[in-house]
Amino acid sequence: MAGGRHGEETTMLAALWLAAKPCTDEQLATVGLAWEGGTFSKCLMYNGSALDGASEVPCQHGWEYDDTWYPQTVPSEMNWVCDDMHIVSNVMFYAQNIGAALGLLFGYMGDMYGRRPLQLACVVMHVVSRVAMLFTPSLILLFVVAESLVVAAGGAMLESAVSVGTELTDIRNRSCINCMAWVGLPIGLVSACLCVQMFPSWKHSMLFAVLCCLILLLFCRWFPESPRWLTCRGREEEALSVLRRIAATNGSSLPPFTLQVLHRVAKAKRDRVGYLAIFSSWNLFRNTLLLVIAKSLCWLTILALVLSVGIISVNPLVAVSAQAVAQAASVLLQHYCGTHFGRRWSTVACLALVGLLGALCVALLTAMQPMCFDFAVGVPSVAIAVVVMAMQFWSSAGASVINLQSIEVHPTCLRQITASIEYAVTGVCMSLVPYIVFQGGSVDRRLPFVILSAMHLLGALSVSFLPETALQRLPESLQDAAEFGRGRPYWSWRLIAPLSYVQGQ
Structure with a gap:
């Protein structure tokens, strides 16, 4: 949080008047702080005395930041607040979109040149x-651009390993x-929270991340190429x-069905490998589209909930760590x-429950009656x-x-390309x-949860049309993908392994 710095006397007076609401125009004029949205402005002040008709101007003496949870961040170092507050959202917006475009290149690389070169390239990009x-x-x-490289390499790196x-x-x-791969994500979130507490500056945290990536780079020599891709x-051969x-290495021998x-x-x-191969059959295209919708909903929600800790008045480090613990438990349960x-x-x-919980969150926020200065009573x-x-x-x-x-749905020859899409x-x-x-949260704190709830309830309906993939043989060719899941009843619950399983998969 940023606020105008007007001296100890002004700060003391402002703090005293926080307990006496509402403030009169005479009080505001004496303090010199502008009144905005039912509270003291964090960005504006009066250029003189408001009683003499002074106008509102941006804070003239810089900002002081609440470093309770984050000693130093990029926005606080660069003063991306008030009129420059949009820079934070813009950086994330453009980094995600540029990273998405670069991710398509990484996906193509994974299917054309192999999973192992892709893994190595992703680690180097992180560094x-x-x-x-x-x-x-x-x-x-x-x-x-630098942030977009992280975005592009992150998804491709996880996907190639899995x-x-x-x-x-x-x-x-x-x-x-x-399951083992996805447990690493909440471990990373908790580690990030620990880094914030251990290192006083975002630069120190970034250097620690570089060190971790360099250590990971040493293990790339043991990362095998996919035999299926080869x-x-x-x-x-x-x-x-x-x-x-x-x-x-495992002290065993190959099963007799390996050559088969x-x-x-x-x-x-x-098969002709490339992005256009996704349109080779309606079944493959439909399954890809449904998976795109489902994955977008889940990741959008994960990021939104991490960012939302700033609008629900809780300790952000504790909240993010608690969410990470929930993620780890959820992966084990989902397995x-x-x-x-x-x-x-x-x-x-999963999607239906997120939608219902989002609706519950809207109801709880509605029950919280806001008071002046953004405090709340009612439901804690x-x-x-x-x-x-x-x-x-x-x-x-x-x-x-x-x-x-x-x-499990996409064929081996398109697995990285479809993942990149x-x-x-x-x-x-x-x-x-x-x-x-x-x-949206600054307009109405309920709005983000209303949007998430509606999207997930619709998403739950759409993903019900995906084919069941448990105990099914991985599709290898475009023809396999065109036939995968076809002819199975919608209301099917039993998991049945194919007869060919006895010959190995």
Whole structure:
């Protein structure tokens, strides 16, 4: 929070008058602070005495910032407040959109040149972007470009790692691989909160992130290439070599059906790989569209709830950490539900619950009668925090299972390209979050939750038309994707493994 600095006497008088509401014009004129929206303005002051007809002008003596939770941030260092407050939202908006465009390039790279080169490129981009951000906050254009590199590399990095894991795993353990990968996200959120408390400046936190990425870079040499991708590209001998090396590391041998699987996957090498391949069949296009909608909703909500801690009057570090704990628990619960009850209805349940909780949050905020100076009576703010944490719980659960569905629905030859499209659309949607939360929340604190609730209830209906992917063989070719899930009844609940499972997957 920023406020005009007018000396100790002015601050003391203002603090005393905060307890005596409403303030008279004579009192305001004496203090010199402008009156705006039922409270003292944080950006305006009177140029002289208001009793003498002085006009309102921007604060002339700089700003003091509330450093209770954040010792130093980029906005506080660059004074992105008041007339420059839009810069914060603009940076996030343009970074998300540029990152979405770059993410399409990363996705194409993953399917054309391999998962392993993509993973290495993403780690390098994380290092380069964070170093660049340290020196470019005063150069908005370069700062946005540096931030966009993080956005572009983040989704592709996670997706390539999970893709390789699921492509190496049998149909009964794919959910476990996805679960282990997604547990890392809440761990990262909690670590970020700890970094804020440990380091006094955002630059120190950024340097710590660079160090973590450099350490991760050392482990890239052990990151294997996907045998399925190698086979799809006609490199069956290399794929077999990778599988033998992995089996030797695990102290086991390859199963007898390995060559059969490789020969089946090799059929996909005749497919034309590229973004236009998504339109090769209506079934593939429809499934991709539904997954784009579902993933956008979940990630939009996750970011919106993290940012909303600033409008619900709670400790932001505690709130974000609590949301992270909820995310970790949700991933574990979703792993269980997705394994035992299927991916499709688990996703529907997650989105529907987020929509209902958003409606509950609107009702609670309506029950909180605002007083002057933005305090509230009635339902305590802790109740709002609990509901928000529950929304984060189910949003994270939905995002986890949707990510697994995307991997299981799309063929190997298009798995990274379709993932990049999903993250690109998601990035564009997430670029609107700051405007919804900060500007929409400034108009009415209920508005962000009204929007989230309505979108999730509609999203729950749409994703119910996705095919069930639990215990199903991964599609390898465009033809497999065109047939995947067709002919199955809508009201199906039982999970049935294909007969070909006995021959291995």
